[in-house]
Amino acid sequence: MPSERLGAYRLDRAVLASGIVLVADCALRSLGPEPAAPWTTVLGWGLAVVGWLVLGLRSSYPVAVAAVSLVAAVGYYQITTADGPSPMIVFMVALYTVARAGRLVAVVALTSAVMVFVGYGEFIAVGDQRKIDNMAIALLSGWFLSVIAFGHAMRARAAYQAEAEQRALAAERERDARVRQAATEERLRIAREIHDVLGHTVSLMNIQAAAALHRSIKRPGRTEELTTALEFVRDTSREALRELRATLGVLRADDDLAPTAPTAGLEQLGELAERASATGLRVTVRVSGEPSALPPQISLAAYRIVQESLTNITRHAGATSARIEVAYGPGELRVRIDDDGRGSTPEASSGSGIAGMTERARAFGGELSAANTESGFRVSARLPLGPAPAPAGLRAPAPEAG
Numbered sequence: 431m432p433s434e435r436l437g438a439y440r441l442d443r444a445v446l447a448s449g450i451v452l453v454a455d456c457a458l459r460s461l462g463p464e465p466a467a468p469w470t471t472v473l474g475w476g477l478a479v480v481g482w483l484v485l486g487l488r489s490s491y492p493v494a495v496a497a498v499s500l501v502a503a504v505g506y507y508q509i510t511t512a513d514g515p516s517p518m519i520v521f522m523v524a525l526y527t528v529a530r531a532g533r534l535v536a537v538v539a540l541t542s543a544v545m546v547f548v549g550y551g552e553f554i555a556v557g558d559q560r561k562i563d564n565m566a567i568a569l570l571s572g573w574f575l576s577v578i579a580f581g582h583a584m585r586a587r588a589a590y591q592a593e594a595e596q597r598a599l600a601a602e603r604e605r606d607a608r609v610r611q612a613a614t615e616e617r618l619r620i621a622r623e624i625h626d627v628l629g630h631t632v633s634l635m636n637i638q639a640a641a642a643l644h645r646s647i648k649r650p651g652r653t654e655e656l657t658t659a660l661e662f663v664r665d666t667s668r669e670a671l672r673e674l675r676a677t678l679g680v681l682r683a684d685d686d687l688a689p690t691a692p693t694a695g696l697e698q699l700g701e702l703a704e705r706a707s708a709t710g711l712r713v714t715v716r717v718s719g720e721p722s723a724l725p726p727q728i729s730l731a732a733y734r735i736v737q738e739s740l741t742n743i744t745r746h747a748g749a750t751s752a753r754i755e756v757a758y759g760p761g762e763l764r765v766r767i768d769d770d771g772r773g774s775t776p777e778a779s780s781g782s783g784i785a786g787m788t789e790r791a792r793a794f795g796g797e798l799s800a801a802n803t804e805s806g807f808r809v810s811a812r813l814p815l816g817p818a819p820a821p822a823g824l825r826a827p828a829p830e831a832g
Contacts, residue, residue, distance in 0.1 A: 438490040445485045448520050452482050455516035474510030477502045478517045485520060488527040493536045496524035500540060504547065522577050529581025530588075537581075541574045622786050626734045626741075633745050634709055635663045641710065662708050669705075695729035696756065699736065703754065706740045712751040713740070719758030728813050731790045732756070732765050735798070738783050739767040739809045747771025749806060762796075767809045773802035787811070 456475055481502030488495040503517035521544075528537045548567060703713040724732075736754055743749050749771030757764040784800045787809065791798040796813040 439486040440489055441486055444523050445482075448485065448516070448523050449482055451519055452478060452516040455514040458514075470509050470511075474506045477505040477509070478514075478520070481506075481517055481520050485523060488524055492524070492528045492531045493533055496521070496528045496536070496540055499524040500544065522573065525574070526577045526581040529578045530585045532582075532585055534582075537578055541578065544574070545571060622789070623734075626738050626786070633741050634705055635666050639663060662705075666705060669701075694733050694737075695726065696724065696732050697729070699733065699754070699756070702733070702737060702740065706744060706752070709744050711740075711744060711749065713754065714751070715754045715756070717756045717758075721758055722815075724763065724815070728763060728794060728815060731794060732763060732811070732813060734790060735765055735787045735809070735811050736767060738787050742783050743767075743769045743771060743807075746774075747807060761815050763813045763815060765811045765813070768803065768806060769808075770806040773807050774800070784809075 456478075481499040484495045484498045499517075499521045503521045506517045507513060525537060525540060528540065545567075548570065699715060703715050707713045740752065743752050747769050749769035752767060752769040755764075755766040755768075757766075784798075787800070788798045791811050791813060794813055796811060798809070798811040800807070800809045802808075
């Protein structure tokens with residue numbers, strides 16, 4: 431406890447300045463023409479020094495310090511005839527601290543007590559017994575009001591600065607959170623793009639190469655099918671590398687190294703169907719409605735949905751045919767992919783393919799459904815052509831649980 435009190439004692443500039451005034455006042459009064467009796471001088475200035483010393487604790491105990499300094503000032507003026515201003519200055523410093531601490535009841539009570547005491551002492555005095563006149567009492571009241579108003583204004587200013595700092599810190603934290611969220615969404619976008627590109631192309635290359643190898647084993651010496659399969663692998667891998675460069679180009683720091691190849695979209699739907707047909711799957715494409723210029727993000731999302739659906743068909747469905755329907759409607763784009771495979775099981779539906787397609791559709795305010803049909807499996811997506819709720823660059827929300 432003593433160490434805590436010692437740490438609460440502060441000799442700041444206000445304490446030092448009032449101490450200098452007290453020393454100067456004491457020196458001037460001691461050299462006056464009519465020095466007082468030694469014991470009253472020592473006792474009066476001792477009380478003044480006590481009132482000044484407790485100012486070091488005013489930050490921790492503002493009301494108590496103001497009360498002690500008031501008692502010391504009253505004792506000083508009652509005992510000594512010097513009537514120096516330094517004890518009153520010390521009390522005003524303590525009073526300012528109480529006002530700045532927001533203790534309005536205490537500061538009003540202390541000020542009222544001083545004015546009642548001074549007024550009573552002066553108005554009952556007669557003749558030369560009065561030490562201050564009526565004008566001096568009015569000026570003293572004005573000084574007290576000024577000190578209280580200044581302390582309250584400084585408290586309001588400090589509160590405003592603290593609030594401004596808190597708002598700045600909150601804005602900085604919000605900005606950092608948005609940066610982290612944007613980085614996370616961008617990583618998810620790139621991961622989804624890479625998954626779609628590699629999943630589709632590697633699956634097609636694997637199916638084509640496995641089929642050609644199987645046929646060449648049964649018919650040795652026939653290299654035409656191997657050659658065709660290798661050419662397909664070469665062309666498909668080249669296309670995959672081009673899309674990967676376009677996807678990973680956003681990670682490059684130098685704008686001059688940014689990829690210049692066009693981004694995948696529905697205009698390349700025919701090439702996508704041809705690559706899937708090379709695996710033995712019969713793919714038909716039907717476009718209805720009045721084709722319009724699509725935003726690049728919508729076109730890419732629709733393309734990736736068709737691509738992922740074809741990947742799932744070639745890998746899991748065991749289908750012989752697939753039908754792709756693209757319908758341009760008023761303010762929306764609809765895409766549907768049907769196959770005649772064996773449908774989906776709960777285990778197959780728990781992968782990331784359908785979840786990724788659903789996220790793509792939701793990123794633009796659309797919806798996607800995937801379910802078994804009587805003849806196979808169907809994926810249906812609706813993408814609105816209005817302003818997308820997600821930021822540019824196909825930043826989709828975080829993956830849902832499951």
